[in-house]
Amino acid sequence: MKKLYFLMLLALPLLAQAQSKVSSPAAIWPELQVSYGVGDDGLLFLRNQYRVNTDGRYNDLTSSGPLSGFERIELSLGYEHALSEHWRGGTMFRYAAEDFPKSSFYSLFLRHSGNIRGLFFNKQVMAEYMNQQDQNALGRFRLSADLGKRIPLRGRFLTPSLSYEAMLLADFSEEEGVHNQERRVDRTRLRLNLTWELTEKLRVTPYFMRQTDYYYVLVPPVYDEQEQLVEEGYTTKRNRISPVVGLEIKYTFNKAPDTASITY
Numbered sequence: 001m002k003k004l005y006f007l008m009l010l011a012l013p014l015l016a017q018a019q020s021k022v023s024s025p026a027a028i029w030p031e032l033q034v035s036y037g038v039g040d041d042g043l044l045f046l047r048n049q050y051r052v053n054t055d056g057r058y059n060d061l062t063s064s065g066p067l068s069g070f071e072r073i074e075l076s077l078g079y080e081h082a083l084s085e086h087w088r089g090g091t092m093f094r095y096a097a098e099d100f101p102k103s104s105f106y107s108l109f110l111r112h113s114g115n116i117r118g119l120f121f122n123k124q125v126m127a128e129y130m131n132q133q134d135q136n137a138l139g140r141f142r143l144s145a146d147l148g149k150r151i152p153l154r155g156r157f158l159t160p161s162l163s164y165e166a167m168l169l170a171d172f173s174e175e176e177g178v179h180n181q182e183r184r185v186d187r188t189r190l191r192l193n194l195t196w197e198l199t200e201k202l203r204v205t206p207y208f209m210r211q212t213d214y215y216y217v218l219v220p221p222v223y224d225e226q227e228q229l230v231e232e233g234y235t236t237k238r239n240r241i242s243p244v245v246g247l248e249i250k251y252t253f254n255k256a257p258d259t260a261s262i263t264y
């Protein structure tokens with residue numbers, strides 16, 4: 001029953017009807033990760049992600065030089081600790097550089113690993129504080145779940161999985177009207193992964209993701225040729241859908257890979 005309730009929470013953004021939808025150009029997200037086992041239960045990890053938009057107009061991290069071909073570069077440092085057989089917790093810091101804004105993210109997370117019908121079923125709750133350049137600080141709660149199976153194949157392992165994440169905003173601003181400018185559900189991600197463990201330490205994960213951003217837009221009023229008002233302007237909900245193709249390359253020192261970990 002608890003698993004069903006968690007899935008219903010994740011599905012709430014899908015049940016909300018928006019007034020309009022727009023599509024963004026596809027993006028390519030390569031990522032490198034290195035993790036290091038600390039004692040019997042700890043895991044320290046470092047990630048470096050690059051984002052490239054297929055529409056070159058958005059690749060404006062710098063005006064010239066080797067970084068001018070990127071839309072965004074993100075660096076993450078985190079620590080995860082196994083609290084018991086099924087529970088893990090940890091913290092993570094992320095720094096994201098793009099043309100505007102530069103952003104810092106401070107996060108705490110709690111994960112639960114289980115099984116359902118022969119598949120691993122991981123659930124995660126993350127509390128995130130976002131400090132963005134020249135913008136109000138925001139809080140965000142990220143609820144996620146992933147379902148998959150680790151399959152032996154010719155002495156290695158292949159792990160297909162499906163994950164879904166919903167990000168809920170919590171605005172700390174004291175300005176009046178600011179809360180009404182944002183939708184409570186900020187973003188959702190539906191992702192299909194295929195992890196191939198090349199060795200006990202090295203694995204690669206190509207994936208495809210559908211990312212949806214939720215926000216309000218102001219539709220301007222309409223006037224006729226005599227400049228007479230035909231239709232009042234109004235505010236409506238809009239969903240922006242962005243397809244993403246990604247590739248993660250991960251290496252682990254002195255620790256066996258575990259599907260229950262945030263680093264897998």
